[in-house]
Amino acid sequence: MATSTRDMPLNGGHPALDFVNTVDSRRGRWGPDLLRCCDDLIVLAARVGLIDEKQAVILDQLAKRRPQQAGTLVEEAISLREAIYDLFVVEDTNQPYPDKPFAVIHERARRARARQRLFETKEGFQWLQPISELTDLVDLFAWQASELLIRRHERRPVRECKGDNCGWLFLDTSKGGRRLWCSNATCGTHARVKRFRRKADPQN
Template sequence: MANSTADMRLSGGHPALDLANTVDSRRGRWGPDFLRSFEDLLVLADRLDLVDRQALARLRRQAENDPPKAGAALADALALREAIYRLFLSEDAGKPYPIADLRLVEDRARLGRTHQALVADAAGYRWTLPFDDLGEMAQLFAIKAVDLLIERGRRRAVRECKGSNCGWLFIDHSKGGRRMWCSDASCGSHARIKRFRSRLKGN
């Protein structure tokens, strides 16, 4: 069982969904929460290759030197996480995106876009944030979430894992588009074992 963003599974198939999945369970029970500190957010961004090591070191120093600001940046990321979760949960349910959540994600992404700069790298050019402010971490994930929203007509659907005590979100890349589990090896396996035991009791 995972205990933090350092060892949680990255099953969402997209950074915005992996952020939403930083709550261990959302069905049957809620929690535990893997985002307990700003450092947890940095660890997740590092595992997703969203921020280079120099930027991570810079943000860590800022967080250590200004704990109240780090706490505020974490609170902003948590509010964004819940908005992202509700947006894509509604997609799985075939319902319109909640307007308040859409506006929150849009506002954070819009702010991040104003800070982006075009930089050269080995592959050519790319947009990136300067990462000189702790609030840019939430903005980064908001930009990723907006990108995922925009791609809706060109990608597979986002699903909610139907496993007991799960509720994680993932992009359904299955051939038939009917995948039910965030991970066949975990939630899928648990569901099959539960059905098997239920059949045994019924005999």
């Protein structure tokens, strides 16, 4: 079981989905919630490549200087995270996207886009967001969610892992497109063991 954003596996296949998966379980039980302080968010953003080391240091200093703002930021991050979950989980059952979560993501992504600048990087020119405020961090995840939505025609639907005590969202990029679990090594193995036990003892 993941205990923090430092050790949680990045199984989502996209930064917006790894962000959603900071609730360790959404099926069977809910939680634990791995977004408990600003540092959890900074660590995750760095791990999924949304910020570099220098930006992580700037944000860390900002959070220490403004603890109240850092606290509010975690609340904002959680409400954005739940909106991203509500928007993408419907792809698993092919339902229409709900309006409310879309509006939450749209508002923050719009702000992120307004602040982005075109930079030349090693990978060529890219829109990047300068980081000067703590709220920039939450907006970055909203922008990632909007990118995932825009690229719907280029990808398979987002899947929800059906593992006991899981419910993580992931992108299936496998060749056959029949991935059932966020991770074959954890949820996949649990399911196979359960199936084997049930076969061996149908009373179980």
